[in-house]
Amino acid sequence: MNHNSDEQTLRNAGVRVTAVRLMVWREIGRTFSGPFSLADLEDALPTVDKSTLFRTLTLLNEAHLLHDIDDGSGTHKYCICHHEDTRLCSGHVHLSCRICHKTWCLSDVRIPPVTLPEGFLPEETEYLVKGICPDCRNRDQ
Numbered sequence: 001m002n003h004n005s006d007e008q009t010l011r012n013a014g015v016r017v018t019a020v021r022l023m024v025w026r027e028i029g030r031t032f033s034g035p036f037s038l039a040d041l042e043d044a045l046p047t048v049d050k051s052t053l054f055r056t057l058t059l060l061n062e063a064h065l066l067h068d069i070d071d072g073s074g075t076h077k078y079c080i081c082h083h084e085d086t087r088l089c090s091g092h093v094h095l096s097c098r099i100c101h102k103t104w105c106l107s108d109v110r111i112p113p114v115t116l117p118e119g120f121l122p123e124e125t126e127y128l129v130k131g132i133c134p135d136c137r138n139r140d141q
């Protein structure tokens, strides 16, 4: 990915590009292949203050460049949306390992349709499969 395309990605999502936003966005793309937390991002960018990182994550989330994941751990995680159409980014299944507390996006596995009671307006849906990841299973044996 070249520099121009990072800037373009932000602009296309309606984000006003600043040096910090661009730096954070690039760092996320470079460092994380899957979901990460604010603390992970702080470790990756120790020179940027925490509230700036949090605001930037919130902004990127609202622009649908990231999505947030509530994996039940009490720590919010974020993941880059890899779909061309970012609306497709929400509504997929996540996995969470109860031993190492890692989270994975199954971005191609859609949440199955659920029939809701009449009159209920859904706003967001989480579909989280909790279990033990292959690494942790191998370690336990």
Ligand SMILES: [Zn+2]
Pocket (backbone or CB within 6 Å): 097, 098, 099, 100, 101, 102, 132, 133, 134, 135, 136, 137
């Ligand atoms: Zn694990």
Ligand SMILES: [Zn+2]
Pocket (backbone or CB within 6 Å): 067, 069, 079, 092, 093, 094, 104, 105, 106, 107
């Ligand atoms: Zn995801």
